[in-house]
Amino acid sequence: MDRETLTTRNRQLAEAFHSPPVRHRLRRTLIQAAAHFPFTPCPTARVRRVLFIRPDHLGDMLLATPAIRAFKAARPFVEVHVLAGAWAAPVLAGYSEIDRVLTIPFPGFNRHETHRSPLAPYTQLVRVSRQLRLIGYAAAVLLRPDHWWGAMLAHAAGIQERIGYDLPDVAPFLTQRVAFRHEHVIRQNLRLVEHWTGKIDDEDVPYSLPVFDDDRDFIRAYLETCGIPARQTVICLHPGSGTWAKQWDGESWAKVADTLIEQAGADIIFTGSDHELPLVTSIMNRMRYRAFTVAGDLNIGQLAALYERAQVVLGPDSGPLHIAAAVGTPTVALYGPADPVEFGTWGSRQQHLILTAPIACRPCRVLDWGDDAPDFHPCVRDISIGQVLEAARRLLAHR
Numbered sequence: 399m400d401r402e403t404l405t406t407r408n409r410q411l412a413e414a415f416h417s418p419p420v421r422h423r424l425r426r427t428l429i430q431a432a433a434h435f436p437f438t439p440c441p442t443a444r445v446r447r448v449l450f451i452r453p454d455h456l457g458d459m460l461l462a463t464p465a466i467r468a469f470k471a472a473r474p475f476v477e478v479h480v481l482a483g484a485w486a487a488p489v490l491a492g493y494s495e496i497d498r499v500l501t502i503p504f505p506g507f508n509r510h511e512t513h514r515s516p517l518a519p520y521t522q523l524v525r526v527s528r529q530l531r532l533i534g535y536a537a538a539v540l541l542r543p544d545h546w547w548g549a550m551l552a553h554a555a556g557i558q559e560r561i562g563y564d565l566p567d568v569a570p571f572l573t574q575r576v577a578f579r580h581e582h583v584i585r586q587n588l589r590l591v592e593h594w595t596g597k598i599d600d601e602d603v604p605y606s607l608p609v610f611d612d613d614r615d616f617i618r619a620y621l622e623t624c625g626i627p628a629r630q631t632v633i634c635l636h637p638g639s640g641t642w643a644k645q646w647d648g649e650s651w652a653k654v655a656d657t658l659i660e661q662a663g664a665d666i667i668f669t670g671s672d673h674e675l676p677l678v679t680s681i682m683n684r685m686r687y688r689a690f691t692v693a694g695d696l697n698i699g700q701l702a703a704l705y706e707r708a709q710v711v712l713g714p715d716s717g718p719l720h721i722a723a724a725v726g727t728p729t730v731a732l733y734g735p736a737d738p739v740e741f742g743t744w745g746s747r748q749q750h751l752i753l754t755a756p757i758a759c760r761p762c763r764v765l766d767w768g769d770d771a772p773d774f775h776p777c778v779r780d781i782s783i784g785q786v787l788e789a790a791r792r793l794l795a796h797r
Contacts, residue, residue, distance in 0.1 A: 405758040412762035433570030440556040445536045447477040451548040452541040453504035457717030459486035462541045465587035467604045470495035472595040488698040492608035527554035539590050583740050605744050607724035613703035624690050631664040636713035638674035641765045643735050644714045647779050652684035654786050659687045710793045728793040734778035737761040751789040755780030
């Protein structure tokens, strides 16, 4: 299939994917009805507590922290709680601005979720809303633009002020609707709290991840055990991502790693979760030179300390690349189906290089193509080895 035909095919499929199916249109009708149900509001006269709701995974949660921190700076005497999935909660542990993190298994966001009853999300909503009522909140901020379940939860919990984006399935539950704009997700999140914080310029956005000395000490000892001296150039490669549609070819990663060892004299350390260890192992088995792996061995704090120690971090669009940017380490990020305008690594474009392929159906914003053949979705794999190496060399020279 030639590229023009492939592009047309993928655009048509993406348009169909983004069109709401019949069951979603039925759900919208039910949402409209639920929004008019007269849940008893919680008394707020003495409540100085705000709930931020974000169901997503690690990277999206990290990109939500500037809005949460900006709110706390503007309202230091208001208690800040965050409702998150257990999969993302560890990234919040180091922020003093967050008073409490509550975790629930958000419906539709557990990547290892087994089949559940169609009624399960609603019975869970009733149960969680009762728990939130016991705590009591003056306001809720819906940080994911399309998260109707979270908006319905805030409504059912009787939270009187509910702020989110003016999108069809979310807006019926809101008391304050913010117009949605196609912009970076950090900027999107900040606009939800602007009536408390005022406008914040990009250079003043509080985007960072705290790194603690005990994690730095752990990484220092870990590298010494590997025989990597303190002044040695270290490059981290994180080849995994949440979906195959965002991943680069393993053989290409092996060639990049070998070339950087050969030309830059660097030590290469592969990072990843325990689920990504087979991917990392397969890449390392293709290499000519020795590399190291910490896949499955580090917690979030230790990973942040390792990235802080590295000169450059390379990988596809994923949460760990956002961690690297948050600790101030230059990154080379490969983007395919996701839109870097919204989800690109935050920071100077001289420090955080974003690579894309010139295929016209990108970005389709479809992250799960199911059983469709990967060969039909080459947007990440079309990024060349030369592009990645050139970007890494630029950042190394700058450092």
